[in-house]
Amino acid sequence: MTKIKEIFKSIQGEGPFVGYKQLFVRFCKCNLTCKYCDTDFNIADSKEYSVEELAEIINKAKDCHSVSFTGGEPLLEKDFLEKLFPKINLPIYLETNGTLYQTLEELIDYITYISADIKLPSCSGNKELWNEHEKFFEIASKKALFAKAVFEENITEFEIERMCNIAKKYNIELILQPMMRGKISTVDSAFMEKVLDSCLIKYKRVRLIPQVHKFIDVI
Numbered sequence: 001m002t003k004i005k006e007i008f009k010s011i012q013g014e015g016p017f018v019g020y021k022q023l024f025v026r027f028c029k030c031n032l033t034c035k036y037c038d039t040d041f042n043i044a045d046s047k048e049y050s051v052e053e054l055a056e057i058i059n060k061a062k063d064c065h066s067v068s069f070t071g072g073e074p075l076l077e078k079d080f081l082e083k084l085f086p087k088i089n090l091p092i093y094l095e096t097n098g099t100l101y102q103t104l105e106e107l108i109d110y111i112t113y114i115s116a117d118i119k120l121p122s123c124s125g126n127k128e129l130w131n132e133h134e135k136f137f138e139i140a141s142k143k144a145l146f147a148k149a150v151f152e153e154n155i156t157e158f159e160i161e162r163m164c165n166i167a168k169k170y171n172i173e174l175i176l177q178p179m180m181r182g183k184i185s186t187v188d189s190a191f192m193e194k195v196l197d198s199c200l201i202k203y204k205r206v207r208l209i210p211q212v213h214k215f216i217d218v219i
């Protein structure tokens with residue numbers, strides 16, 4: 001059994017899979033404390049599910065492109081997921097903060113798509129996580145993978161260099177996501193373009209995609 005915050009069908013609003021219908025399974029815990037986090041970690045309204053119960057719900061979601069495991073940080077649920085994943089018929093899409101590389105290594109064979117964050121200290125307020133990200137992407141690159149970095153106007157040249165280097169090393173798309181407050185971007189459009197251009201000088205597979213679900217009013 002494990003506590004799950006919510007299970008719902010919706011439309012993916014971030015990254016290159018924008019617009020796909022997914023079943024979202026949201027877990028309650030995280031190992032980071034990003035200052036822009038909008039996840040509700042109150043477990044009072046979470047519900048406990050067994051592996052069998054959750055697998056049944058997921059396998060019925062045949063209208064969905066994939067099942068998105070999100071959070072919080074789904075990889076904190078290793079013991080539960082290693083029993084659940086073999087029972088799932090839908091492609092598994094993992095939304096992760098890109099730090100728990102040891103757990104990823106144990107589960108990766110079951111996962112089809114990985115959306116992995118690169119946490120920029122300037123925006124997330126976390127300590128530098130470059131070493132964790134490097135180890136994570138090394139393992140994750142065996143799968144369909146992209147990197148996502150939330151940024152603000154205080155992004156540094158060093159951060160641009162490091163995140164582009166990670167994406168380049170594994171030849172994956174780097175998605176720049178301006179930080180939003182509700183439906184409003186905290187980054188003005190001229191600065192967004194400047195950051196995109198700075199990245200494109202270093203690496204070509206970079207795109208700027210805001211959180212689309214906020215504009216179409218879905219969760």
Ligand code: SF4
Binds near residue numbers: 032034039071
């Ligand atoms: S990694 Fe995600 S869920 Fe965890 S604190 Fe950061 S934004 Fe919130």
